[in-house]
Amino acid sequence: MIGLGFVYLVAGSFFAACAILGAADRRWGNALFHALLAVSFFFGDRIGDVGNGVLVLALVAVATSGRMRRGEPVEPTSPQGPLLALALVIPAAALGGTLLFKQVPALVDPGQVTLVALAVGVLLALALCWLILRRTPVEGVRAGRRLLDEIGWAAVMPQLLASLGAVFALAGVGEVVGGLVGGAIPDGSVLGATIAYGLGMALFTVVMGNAFAAFPVMAAAVGIPLLVRHYGGDPAPVAAIGMLAGFCGTLLTPMAANFNIVPAALLELKDRYGVIRAQAATALPLLLFNILLLWWVIR
Amino acid sequence: MLVLSGVAVIALGFLLRFNPLLVIVVAALVTGLAAGLDPLAVLARFGHAFNETRYVTAIYMVLPVIGLLERSGLQARARSLVAGLKGLTVGRLLAGYLLFRQLSAALGLNAVAGHAQTVRPLVAPMAEAAAEGQGATDTERVRALAAATDNIGLFFGEDIFIAIGSILLMKGVLDGYGIHIEPFHLSVWAIPTAIAAFLIHGVRLWLLDRGLARARVRAGASR
Numbered sequence: 037m038i039g040l041g042f043v044y045l046v047a048g049s050f051f052a053a054c055a056i057l058g059a060a061d062r063r064w065g066n067a068l069f070h071a072l073l074a075v076s077f078f079f080g081d082r083i084g085d086v087g088n089g090v091l092v093l094a095l096v097a098v099a100t101s102g103r104m105r106r107g108e109p110v111e112p113t114s115p116q117g118p119l120l121a122l123a124l125v126i127p128a129a130a131l132g133g134t135l136l137f138k139q140v141p142a143l144v145d146p147g148q149v150t151l152v153a154l155a156v157g158v159l160l161a162l163a164l165c166w167l168i169l170r171r172t173p174v175e176g177v178r179a180g181r182r183l184l185d186e187i188g189w190a191a192v193m194p195q196l197l198a199s200l201g202a203v204f205a206l207a208g209v210g211e212v213v214g215g216l217v218g219g220a221i222p223d224g225s226v227l228g229a230t231i232a233y234g235l236g237m238a239l240f241t242v243v244m245g246n247a248f249a250a251f252p253v254m255a256a257a258v259g260i261p262l263l264v265r266h267y268g269g270d271p272a273p274v275a276a277i278g279m280l281a282g283f284c285g286t287l288l289t290p291m292a293a294n295f296n297i298v299p300a301a302l303l304e305l306k307d308r309y310g311v312i313r314a315q316a317a318t319a320l321p322l323l324l325f326n327i328l329l330l331w332w333v334i335r
Numbered sequence: 336m337l338v339l340s341g342v343a344v345i346a347l348g349f350l351l352r353f354n355p356l357l358v359i360v361v362a363a364l365v366t367g368l369a370a371g372l373d374p375l376a377v378l379a380r381f382g383h384a385f386n387e388t389r390y391v392t393a394i395y396m397v398l399p400v401i402g403l404l405e406r407s408g409l410q411a412r413a414r415s416l417v418a419g420l421k422g423l424t425v426g427r428l429l430a431g432y433l434l435f436r437q438l439s440a441a442l443g444l445n446a447v448a449g450h451a452q453t454v455r456p457l458v459a460p461m462a463e464a465a466a467e468g469q470g471a472t473d474t475e476r477v478r479a480l481a482a483a484t485d486n487i488g489l490f491f492g493e494d495i496f497i498a499i500g501s502i503l504l505m506k507g508v509l510d511g512y513g514i515h516i517e518p519f520h521l522s523v524w525a526i527p528t529a530i531a532a533f534l535i536h537g538v539r540l541w542l543l544d545r546g547l548a549r550a551r552v553r554a555g556a557s558r
Contacts, residue, residue: 040390047393073392080386086375089382096356115408120416123404123456126397130446150446151390154397161400171403179402184395189356194391196359200341202384203363203377207338207370243342248501252508260512271514275505276494276524283490287483290349294391297355299450299482303459305475314476314483318536322491325531 038152039145046155048077053174054181065103066185069095073192092196099189107185117169125164129157187301194294197245204244213240214257221258226267226335233258234327237278238285245291247282254278269334277333281326287319288312341366397451404456413457414464425466425477426544429484430537432458436488437529441495454485469547470554480543484536491532494525 052074058067072095080088098104133153137144144152162173184191204210217236222228233254240250259278263269286292290309300311307313341362348358360381367377417423439447446452459481466477493499497518505521 043393043396044389047389047396050396050399076386077389077393080389085379085383085386087382088386089378092360092382092385093378096354096360099356100354110406112406112408112411115412115415117407119404119407119409119412120457122400123409126400126452127447130452131444134444134446148390151393154394154446158396158400162403165400165403165407169403169407171407173399175406176399176403179406180395180399181402183398183402187395189354191395192392193355193359195385195388196356198388198391199381199384200345200359200363200366203366203380204341206380207341207366207372209338209342209366212336212338243345248504251501251504255508255512260509260514264514271509272516272520273524275509275516276521277528279501279505280491280494280525280528283494286490287486290355291345293355295486299454299485300479302450302455303478303482305479307475307479310475310479311482311486314479315486317539318483318487318532321535322528322532325535326528329527329531 037145038143039148040151043148043151043155044077044080046158048074050177050180051077053177054184057178057181058185063105063185065098065101066105069098069104069189070181070184072098092199095189095192096196099192104188105185106188107182110179110182122161122164122168125161126154126157129160130154133157183302186304187298190293190297190301193297194292197291197293201244201246201249205249210240210249210253211256213243214253217254218257218261221262227331229258229262229267230331230334231327233263233274233278234281234323234330237282238288238323241282241285242289242291245286245289245293247279247286250282250285251275251279254282263330263334267334269330273330273333277326277330281323281330284319284323284326287315337369338366340369394449394451401451401456409456410460413460417461417464418468423465424469424544425462425471425480425547426540428462428465429458429481430540432481433484433488433533433536433540436485437492437533440489440492441529443493443496443499445489445493445499448485448489450482450485454481458485466547469544470551471547480540484540487532487536491525491529495522495529497522 051070055067055071055074058070072091076091130153133156134150137149137153162176165171217232221232236254237250240253241247244250259274263274264271290297296311300308344362344365345358363381364377436448459478462477462481463474471477494501502518502521506516506518509516
């Protein structure tokens, strides 16, 4: 069955090729970083948990060594060929593949259709670029390597943060935060409990970088015992709007690196927090809206 | 309370601008030690989670295609497309993209767009070209706003789709309390916030257009 294994083979091959090209260009820090990523994608399932932990430490050591260099600028040629159509190949493949692969659960892992479709789209787009633009996949990897170097070590930050979340869960950070928030609510106030729940979702999401980690905690501390059981709120809006209050927190935190930090690097912004600054004026009024809406529904 | 020391490490580390990767690893170690775990167990847990979340990093496989198309002049082509459309302002362009992103995410099509797939190669250069046509000089802010618009559209569209991870997580958590709810009832409650998100962000984009127009009038008057 085609699943994550195929996706990791495609992504791992890209990282391995970046490592080889980086070494050829004597960009040793970048080459080592990409080689470690390739090892993770090819052999991650075979080197054990401690092995993976050591691999992470090696990645962090390379990232903090100061030996990773930015991508070198290149001048694009004047536009030729059906570039916009080719740019839509990957989105179209993601769309078509997601719908199509769901019909063949025996062939493609139903849980991974989107990632598989993306990987197929990448291979298809590279083949079409070769055919139509006469640009080889090796040129593609070279151009992709430059973009990856532009992102630099921030490329693995989302994955590291997700792993930190796992350690937080193991250590019981959520229960402690939930207890603190639960203890701060004035008795008998629906509005107070709603504010504590909505703000708690947003703040805990800011800390964890992920509303998914905040939801079970805040549901246990405030949402279920107070809003649903004590004040008789409908559990559907309590859950749904609470989660969306958490998403407002996601817009405000560098801990949600794949949404907020990686794009800043990818768009070559000088300000690492530029995307968060652009989001704050939407996120804060929307958080207020969510809290008021939930209060209106429960009261 | 002691387990919160890891959170303090994160906050301080980010504030003092240490390398974030180093801050994250130290925070994990501090949290684990505070919870009474031995360092090797923390390392193993961290390594295990890192291996299980590789799919987050797999998205970079699109970069060879994006890089190749950019070298062939994709961004210039996207800009000339904007120049050919009269009356297309940066605010209208991004509001249109916001609506597209919300609607496609509401249908469960999250990966159709994204920072690597669409924002960097298409949306950001188009927004920059439109803003420059309106006399904008701070294109860095326009690029940041393009990325912000993608995030907002995704976050406040996807929860309308009944099979998305967050809906399934909510259902699972509520099940644990003996509260059984159909995913549909959860996704319906995402609609008011989706509309509010479009209106709030839409007003900001409209104000951006208006601000650019006023700056231009002022510049014209002072000349």
